[in-house]
Amino acid sequence: MRMLPVLTRLAWRYLWRNHRRTIIMLSAISIGAWAMMFMTALSRGMVDQMILDGISVLPGHVQVHNPQYLDDPSVSNRILLGENELADRFASLGFKAWASRVKVPAVISSEYESRGVTLLGIDPMAEREFSFVSYDEVEGRFLESAEDTGIVIGRKLADKLDTELGKRVVLMSQDPENEIADRGFRVVGLFTANMPAFEETFVFISRKAAQKMLRIGDATIEVVFLGDDYRDVEPTYERVVAAVDGTLKVSRWHEIDTYLGTMLKVMDGFVLVWVVVIFLALSFGLVNTLVMAVFERVREIGLMLALGMKPASILGQIIIESMLLLAVGLAIGDALTYATVQPLQDGIDVSVVAEGMNMWGAPSVLYPKLYLYDVVLANVVVLILGFLASLSPAWRASRYEPVEAITKVG
Amino acid sequence: MTAVRCVDLCKTYRQGDQDIKALDHVSVEIEEGGFVCLSAPSGGGKTTLLNAIGGLDIPDSGEVWVAEQRIDQMSKGELADLRLANIGFVFQAYNLIPVLTAQENVEFVMQVQGVPATQRREQSLAILEEVGLQGLEDRRPAEMSGGQQQRVAVARAIVSRPALVLADEPTANLDSKTADELMALFTELNRHHNTTFILATHDQRVMRYAKRLIRMLDGRIVDDIEQDAA
Numbered sequence: 001m002r003m004l005p006v007l008t009r010l011a012w013r014y015l016w017r018n019h020r021r022t023i024i025m026l027s028a029i030s031i032g033a034w035a036m037m038f039m040t041a042l043s044r045g046m047v048d049q050m051i052l053d054g055i056s057v058l059p060g061h062v063q064v065h066n067p068q069y070l071d072d073p074s075v076s077n078r079i080l081l082g083e084n085e086l087a088d089r090f091a092s093l094g095f096k097a098w099a100s101r102v103k104v105p106a107v108i109s110s111e112y113e114s115r116g117v118t119l120l121g122i123d124p125m126a127e128r129e130f131s132f133v134s135y136d137e138v139e140g141r142f143l144e145s146a147e148d149t150g151i152v153i154g155r156k157l158a159d160k161l162d163t164e165l166g167k168r169v170v171l172m173s174q175d176p177e178n179e180i181a182d183r184g185f186r187v188v189g190l191f192t193a194n195m196p197a198f199e200e201t202f203v204f205i206s207r208k209a210a211q212k213m214l215r216i217g218d219a220t221i222e223v224v225f226l227g228d229d230y231r232d233v234e235p236t237y238e239r240v241v242a243a244v245d246g247t248l249k250v251s252r253w254h255e256i257d258t259y260l261g262t263m264l265k266v267m268d269g270f271v272l273v274w275v276v277v278i279f280l281a282l283s284f285g286l287v288n289t290l291v292m293a294v295f296e297r298v299r300e301i302g303l304m305l306a307l308g309m310k311p312a313s314i315l316g317q318i319i320i321e322s323m324l325l326l327a328v329g330l331a332i333g334d335a336l337t338y339a340t341v342q343p344l345q346d347g348i349d350v351s352v353v354a355e356g357m358n359m360w361g362a363p364s365v366l367y368p369k370l371y372l373y374d375v376v377l378a379n380v381v382v383l384i385l386g387f388l389a390s391l392s393p394a395w396r397a398s399r400y401e402p403v404e405a406i407t408k409v410g
Numbered sequence: 411m412t413a414v415r416c417v418d419l420c421k422t423y424r425q426g427d428q429d430i431k432a433l434d435h436v437s438v439e440i441e442e443g444g445f446v447c448l449s450a451p452s453g454g455g456k457t458t459l460l461n462a463i464g465g466l467d468i469p470d471s472g473e474v475w476v477a478e479q480r481i482d483q484m485s486k487g488e489l490a491d492l493r494l495a496n497i498g499f500v501f502q503a504y505n506l507i508p509v510l511t512a513q514e515n516v517e518f519v520m521q522v523q524g525v526p527a528t529q530r531r532e533q534s535l536a537i538l539e540e541v542g543l544q545g546l547e548d549r550r551p552a553e554m555s556g557g558q559q560q561r562v563a564v565a566r567a568i569v570s571r572p573a574l575v576l577a578d579e580p581t582a583n584l585d586s587k588t589a590d591e592l593m594a595l596f597t598e599l600n601r602h603h604n605t606t607f608i609l610a611t612h613d614q615r616v617m618r619y620a621k622r623l624i625r626m627l628d629g630r631i632v633d634d635i636e637q638d639a640a
Contacts, residue, residue: 308494
């Protein structure tokens with residue numbers, strides 16, 4: 001540690017001995033760091049949006065079902081708690097939002113066509129936080145209460161059924177006795193969704209209307225909860241588990257939607273791979289810079305050794321030089337990333353390719369997300385790999401024989 | 411007390427197809443407080459002997475003792491410690507660290523030794539004044555003449571008062587006035603601090619200051635005489 005100040009001073013001065021080379025290398029590191037963090041921010045933003053969209057479609061952060069429902073999602077496997085009982089258990093637990101809903105497979109028919117759909121019986125007020133439908137942008141109107149008698153369907157489904165606002169459609173499903181349960185509804189609203197498939201898959205009626213049609217009293221199929229952060233659902237999960245006393249099945253969102261859960265894990269792996277790949281490209285420049293820096297001062301290294309500096313100190317000096325170079329480059333890269341991500345917080349419109357992206361669930365507006373975790377990861381990985389990359393030239397420098405180094409020509 | 415003792419040193423270099431005997435069974439003993447000049451034509455072996463005494467070069471055979479320690483079998487780390495604590499070096503060329511100022515160059519050895527900053531500063535300024543470089547403390551080597559650089563190197567070699575100073579052609583880049591001043595400084599240190607000086611030189615002016623003159627030829631000592639120093 002005693003040698004640290006002198007080694008740092010030497011390393012810093014040697015770094016700026018060849019300004020041009022150092023500036024070129026700093027530029028490469030800065031741009032590389034910026035590229036890895038900016039791309040990560042874009043990817044994070046896209047995946048976050050996909051997950052948030054995915055969660056908002058229905059799952060919430062935590063769900064409660066009848067224990068058999070996930071294996072057999074039929075009305076027979078419903079939650080036998082009434083609205084008041086559910087409210088008693090969950091309303092006071094401080095969730096960001098929660099809602100109970102009826103959710104069963106059904107068939108919708110117009111006078112011309114029939115389609116298989118997922119029927120959602122909801123309380124529109126409670127469901128607002130979980131819905132992928134923007135209520136205000138619905139053509140006609142959205143459902144107005146848990147007793148509403150209308151139906152809201154997707155615009156694409158309306159096209160397929162050849163129906164329109166004001167016309168009647170028939171919903172058909174099964175009741176708990178496996179008897180046909182059907183009812184006619186008037187189309188009161190047509191919604192649009194980012195993902196075209198949603199417009200064809202989901203239809204909304206009020207919870208009361210669904211319960212009545214399916215003859216399930218005031219029972220429900222699933223209860224959904226929203227916590228503060230989809231990445232950290234454990235606090236919400238634990239509160240729900242405590243409230244249901246083991247009688248119902250409680251699931252985290254990534255257990256319900258394994259695709260999105262896997263996507264999040266893949267994204268974490270992708271960030272690391274991306275950082276390493278960029279660094280590998282940078283490492284050639286870094287090692288070359290260090291080798292050149294060592295090569296052009298062989299005599300000075302010999303002199304330092306002759307004056308009593310130990311080989312370990314020479315090794316340390318070269319490594320510190322590498323670390324300083326990387327630290328400055330990373331600092332510039334970090335600042336550059338912040339400066340470029342910050343103005344894009346309102347989103348980047350990629351609607352030119354939106355249709356293609358929508359098909360796999362990506363949003364048409366990207367909101368870059370710069371997480372501290374990703375910045376720290378990129379910086380730490382680069383510093384660790386940089387340390388490893390600089391070991392070889394540093395080791396070579398420390399192995400010089402003083403007398404040979406001092407007398408080295410050219 | 412013996413400052414340096416070399417026993418039957420041999421060192422052979424390979425140059426192309428030829429083996430060059432840089433040291434050929436050299437034995438010499440130098441007392442503490444000695445002021446010795448090694449004189450030889452180019453390739454005569456004086457620099458090799460100087461390097462062997464300084465632990466910079468390991469002889470093929472024989473023994474080297476410095477400060478009563480056998481150094482030819484020491485590890486690199488031990489040699490570094492020995493040089494740091496006991497020996498001041500002045501090389502013929504490439505003497506200074508180019509990215510450090512004159513004062514920082516002088517302080518370098520003390521800094522490696524762990525001397526506190528205040529003491530380093532006081533000693534370095536004093537020695538720079540002593541070698542006539544006051545006002546040039548903040549200059550880097552590239553901003554100084556060859557003579558000034560050599561004086562900085564001398565200042566660095568003697569600033570921590572080592573027991574032994576090894577100098578290879580210390581006056582090579584100096585004008586005669588500066589060379590005389592430098593030799594006067596060496597002489598004073600030798601007299602007042604009992605510092606042992608071993609100088610390899612061609613320079614007749616330098617030889618006049620030596621108490622002992624060792625002449626070498628083809629890696630062997632051919633003459634070893636005591637003389638009255640100037």
